[in-house]
Amino acid sequence: xxxxxxxxxxxxxxxxxxxxxxxxxxxxxxxxxxxxxxxxxxxxxxxxxxxxxxxxxxxxxxxxxxxxxxxxxxxxxxxxxxxxxxxxxxxxxxxxxxxxxxxxxxxxxxxxxxxxxxxxxxxxxxxxxxxxxxxxxxxxxxxxxxxxxxxxxxxxxxxxxxxxxxxxxxxxxxxxxxxxxxxxxxxxxxxxxxxxxxxxxxxxxxxxxxxxxxxxxxxxxxxxxxxxxxxxxxxxxxxxxxxxxxxxxxxxxxxxxxxxxxxxxxxxxxxxxxxxxxxxxxxxxxxxxxxxxxxxxxxxxxxxxxxxxxxxxxxxxxxxxxxxxxxxxxxxxxxxxxxxxxxxxxxxxxxxxxxxxxxxxxxxxxxxxxxxxxxxxxxxxxxxxxxx
Numbered sequence: 001x002x003x004x005x006x007x008x009x010x011x012x013x014x015x016x017x018x019x020x021x022x023x024x025x026x027x028x029x030x031x032x033x034x035x036x037x038x039x040x041x042x043x044x045x046x047x048x049x050x051x052x053x054x055x056x057x058x059x060x061x062x063x064x065x066x067x068x069x070x071x072x073x074x075x076x077x078x079x080x081x082x083x084x085x086x087x088x089x090x091x092x093x094x095x096x097x098x099x100x101x102x103x104x105x106x107x108x109x110x111x112x113x114x115x116x117x118x119x120x121x122x123x124x125x126x127x128x129x130x131x132x133x134x135x136x137x138x139x140x141x142x143x144x145x146x147x148x149x150x151x152x153x154x155x156x157x158x159x160x161x162x163x164x165x166x167x168x169x170x171x172x173x174x175x176x177x178x179x180x181x182x183x184x185x186x187x188x189x190x191x192x193x194x195x196x197x198x199x200x201x202x203x204x205x206x207x208x209x210x211x212x213x214x215x216x217x218x219x220x221x222x223x224x225x226x227x228x229x230x231x232x233x234x235x236x237x238x239x240x241x242x243x244x245x246x247x248x249x250x251x252x253x254x255x256x257x258x259x260x261x262x263x264x265x266x267x268x269x270x271x272x273x274x275x276x277x278x279x280x281x282x283x284x285x286x287x288x289x290x291x292x293x294x295x296x297x298x299x300x301x302x303x304x305x306x307x308x309x310x311x312x313x314x315x316x317x318x319x320x321x322x323x324x325x326x327x328x329x330x331x332x333x334x335x336x337x338x339x340x341x342x343x344x345x346x347x348x349x350x351x352x353x354x355x356x357x358x359x360x361x362x363x364x365x366x367x368x369x370x371x372x373x374x375x376x377x378x379x380x381x382x383x384x385x386x387x388x
Contacts, residue, residue, distance in 0.1 A: 044187045048194030059090040239358040247277035264298045
């Protein structure tokens with residue numbers, strides 16, 4: 001091998017990479033601690049970016065629907081107001097939804113929960129009576145219970161010791177909780193201001209980022225990065241919009257259907273279905289199990305009717321609503337959606353279930369594009385060989 005300048009450059013790069021890799025492995029805990037510290041500092045800005053991404057979806061709809069038309073094309077002053085007015089309308093809309101939930105839905109949910117508590121209070125004595133009759137008629141269970149020796153004094157001493165130790169930690173826990181709340185409020189305030197700045201200046205920020213990329217990267221790599229960012233934005237925004245709209249429609253369907261059949265806890269179950277509908281695949285099973293259990297304590301026959309109604313509405317949602325509302329925004333086969341939900345749930349919980357599907361859709365689209373491009377190149381090479 002000739003030791004020319006190009007070879008020496010590659011050897012130096014390989015040596016530096018090997019040294020950095022060994023150093024990283026040797027000081028891995030310190031590096032992880034440093035990354036966690038950097039993440040703590042950048043967390044408000046990351047949160048602000050996430051808030052801006054979510055708010056940008058309705059803001060774009062308002063901006064295009066209200067200001068981008070022939071009546072405002074010649075009015076430069078009104079065009080300059082389009083962005084801040086759209087942002088204010090978006091925040092007002094968000095505040096209206098929160099107020100509606102606080103003063104409309106939450107009181108009704110409170111009534112449903114109070115009714116649930118009363119149902120549980122009525123259900124427990126019946127269940128207790130049933131168990132007492134079962135234990136009375138079964139001599140083996142009665143003998144097993146009688147053989148259990150409970151030391152009441154020892155149990156009371158343990159409870160007293162636990163309470164004494166807990167009381168000493170109450171002050172420290174309270175101070176820690178107050179500190180966490182204050183820190184969370186400050187982080188959210190910084191994130192919210194940062195999100196508003198991003199939404200108002202998003203075109204200018206995009207131009208600045210493009211300038212930086214073109215200054216330090218080759219043109220082809222910059223174009224590829226921009227295409228990946230555009231694909232990621234389309235996938236996440238389409239998936240987020242479709243899932244939220246589908247959850248709202250599904251909740252309304254359950255509320256109307258349960259009221260039509262006089263099933264209890266209609267609003268509570270409808271809200272539960274809407275929330276769990278944001279969790280792909282597993283959300284439906286969670287809502288069905290919890291809803292059936294709540295209604296079971298009131299009337300077992302109505303619980304069976306709820307399960308049948310749930311299955312019918314799920315078929316309508318899966319075959320009619322989901323394809324129309326969400327459509328092919330994800331573009332993933334079912335087996336990959338299941339894999340994304342499982343992996344995302346294990347790594348990041350519910351948030352991971354929601355994030356991993358559009359993220360996998362981006363990788364799937366890029367991989368599919370690469371496969372087709374290489375197949376076309378192989379096909380051209382095969383044609384050239386045949387002609388030769």
